[in-house]
């Protein structure tokens with residue numbers, strides 16, 4: 385299977401399929417540093433990135449924002465002193481699409 389971070393997001397429509405339980409099991413193993421959260425019934429991927437200070441946290445935040453605009457798929461981002469929490473889910477289907485796993489893998493690549 386192609387590495388997630390090398391894949392492209394597909395346009396996500398309201399009738400796009402959520403990942404199945406089986407796909408979820410496979411895909412989470414490909415992004416081991418990410419957790420699965422459920423908020424208001426919406427399944428989400430979440431990771432907390434640690435930094436030495438706020439300036440570095442903000443710089444990473446801006447990189448994530450650029451990535452989101454490039455792929456036209458946008459996360460929740462909480463930027464704090466020394467920490468950035470990134471949360472991916474697909475608004476249009478109120479859950480997880482393959483796109484969210486691709487974007488989580490691409491987010492990790494921003495650290496390189």
Ligand SMILES: C[C@H](O)[C@H](O)[C@H]1CNC2=NC(N)=NC(=O)C2=N1
Pocket residue numbers: 396456457458459472473474475476477
């Ligand atoms: C209006 C709607 O949010 C937009 O069309 C796009 C932009 N970015 C998006 N980002 C995410 N995470 N999910 C979406 O469904 C989505 N849709």
